[in-house]
Amino acid sequence: MAQALAPGENVIVVGAGVVGIAIALQLRLAGFGVTLLDRGEPAMETSYGNAGAFAISDVIPLAEPGVLRKVPGWMLDPLGPLALRWRYLPTLAPWLLRFLAASRPSRVATLTRDLSALLGRVNTDYAALIERAGLAHLWRRHGNLTLYRNQQEFDAALPAWEEKRRHGVQWQALSRNELLEREPLLAEEWQCAVQVPAWSHVDDPYLFSRGLFDAFIREGGRFVQDEVLATLQQDGRTCGVETASHGQLHAAAVVIACGVWSDRFARQHQYRIPLESERGYHVNLPMAGVKLHHFIQCASESFVILPMANGGLRLAGTVELAHRDAAPDWRRAHILLDKARRIVGDFSTEGMTVWMGNRPSLPDTLPIIGSAQQQPGLWFATGHGHLGLTLAATTAVLLSDMLQGKTPTLDMQPYRMSRF
Ligand SMILES: Cc1cc2nc3c(=O)[nH]c(=O)nc-3n(C[C@H](O)[C@H](O)[C@H](O)COP(=O)(O)OP(=O)(O)OC[C@H]3O[C@@H](n4cnc5c(N)ncnc54)[C@H](O)[C@@H]3O)c2cc1C
Numbered sequence: 334m335a336q337a338l339a340p341g342e343n344v345i346v347v348g349a350g351v352v353g354i355a356i357a358l359q360l361r362l363a364g365f366g367v368t369l370l371d372r373g374e375p376a377m378e379t380s381y382g383n384a385g386a387f388a389i390s391d392v393i394p395l396a397e398p399g400v401l402r403k404v405p406g407w408m409l410d411p412l413g414p415l416a417l418r419w420r421y422l423p424t425l426a427p428w429l430l431r432f433l434a435a436s437r438p439s440r441v442a443t444l445t446r447d448l449s450a451l452l453g454r455v456n457t458d459y460a461a462l463i464e465r466a467g468l469a470h471l472w473r474r475h476g477n478l479t480l481y482r483n484q485q486e487f488d489a490a491l492p493a494w495e496e497k498r499r500h501g502v503q504w505q506a507l508s509r510n511e512l513l514e515r516e517p518l519l520a521e522e523w524q525c526a527v528q529v530p531a532w533s534h535v536d537d538p539y540l541f542s543r544g545l546f547d548a549f550i551r552e553g554g555r556f557v558q559d560e561v562l563a564t565l566q567q568d569g570r571t572c573g574v575e576t577a578s579h580g581q582l583h584a585a586a587v588v589i590a591c592g593v594w595s596d597r598f599a600r601q602h603q604y605r606i607p608l609e610s611e612r613g614y615h616v617n618l619p620m621a622g623v624k625l626h627h628f629i630q631c632a633s634e635s636f637v638i639l640p641m642a643n644g645g646l647r648l649a650g651t652v653e654l655a656h657r658d659a660a661p662d663w664r665r666a667h668i669l670l671d672k673a674r675r676i677v678g679d680f681s682t683e684g685m686t687v688w689m690g691n692r693p694s695l696p697d698t699l700p701i702i703g704s705a706q707q708q709p710g711l712w713f714a715t716g717h718g719h720l721g722l723t724l725a726a727t728t729a730v731l732l733s734d735m736l737q738g739k740t741p742t743l744d745m746q747p748y749r750m751s752r753f
Pocket residue numbers: 347348349350351352353370371372373374375376377378379380381382383384385386387388559560561562590591592593594595612613614615649650689690691692693715716717718719720721722723724
């Protein structure tokens with residue numbers, strides 16, 4: 334069984350995305366000696382270009398029946414909100430079967446409860462970490478707006494909103510006038526909206542993750558840029574990692590937080606985790622010249638608008654099921670431009686850039702947070718899917734508690750690796 338560490342022992346965290354960085358910082362604050370490893374610069378993969386939302390109201394798992402009903406329509410349009418590279422279907426099939434299994438109503442109810450348990454504490458866990466890291470200036474606590482074209486579209490979404498309310502999410506329906514009071518720019522097409530006041534965002538998720546990383550270094554953490562090839566075992570315990578250039582590095586425990594690439598380390602220990610990439614795209618418009626106050630979601634088109642500094646915008650979203658190394662289809666990014674113009678009107682595309690990232694997704698939408706039960710000293714924090722930024726601090730607090738031998742304030746069974 335995984336054992337608690339003594340104060341001050343050394344821990345290696347593999348993967349400097351937002352999840353690994355938050356864990357490294359939290360462990361350092363708990364007094365452990367922490368080495369964070371990444372084959373690249375910190376926060377340059379999926380955590381670089383996400384939409385910056387602390388999406389505390391996304392408590393319903395992705396495989397809920399309402400979403401599944403829309404899938405056939407979406408799949409007919411290669412540039413729709415969801416696309417599948419058909420050649421990848423045979424590889425993806427086991428993940429898809431598990432995804433379908435997660436859509437049974439009783440399963441959706443359980444998963445909603447388990448996701449709510451994590452999301453309900455995000456703001457508290459982040460408040461503490463953000464304060465310690467001195468990043469309060471990047472955290473915009475303005476709530477979000479989910480837009481609907483008309484009452485009919487809103488009514489179709491209402492059961493999901495009511496379910497969210499039953500799980501503790503506070504929200505408010507807004508008329509067109511109330512919407513305009515909050516965001517005067519919004520086009521006539523959008524007649525109503527829902528606001529979740531406790532939703533928040535950061536202007537730039539890369540700067541935010543990098544800020545957490547800088548705090549980790551300031552607190553005495555060590556960063557090593559190298560590829561980890563495997564974990565090391567001695568006397569039945571994980572005792573470090575084998576790296577490409579720095580040889581063997583030893584520690585009392587190793588945490589794998591490699592996003593979509595974490596499966597390599599699971600396989601090394603004969604675990605099979607159904608981790609796949611839900612690829613997503615963004616378009617960055619640093620000189621859009623559009624002043625928005627709120628994070629905007631367009632539910633029917635499955636994309637979001639993040640207000641960035643100085644009138645800049647980031648348009649992000651859509652899901653593409655394809656191998657993580659397949660060439661990007663940049664059309665999926667460019668279609669976001671027209672969709673956004675229908676919401677905020679025209680904007681400048683000067684300085685525009687596009688990006689694609691790999692959401693590390695498990696078919697039941699819950700992350701893995703915990704020990705590899707048969708391998709003492711080895712821990713995993715992965716599979717955060719659409720919610721990696723949102724759940725990074727909470728993951729870090731829970732994992733840190735477990736490594737210290739404290740009983741987490743949450744039942745961790747739903748997030749264990751051995752559920753697969
Ligand atoms: C378009 C888009 C929009 C999104 N919007 C949001 C949002 O608004 N809110 C939200 O909460 N989430 C959002 N997400 C999801 C979020 O970005 C991810 O869940 C999160 O970034 C995952 O973080 P991570 O640390 O697990 O993985 P990553 O950021 O991918 O980091 C993994 C790290 O592991 C390193 N690594 C891998 N293998 C090795 C190895 N062998 N040795 C050394 N290092 C290794 C990689 O170099 C990488 O730096 C979005 C994602 C996308 C694509």
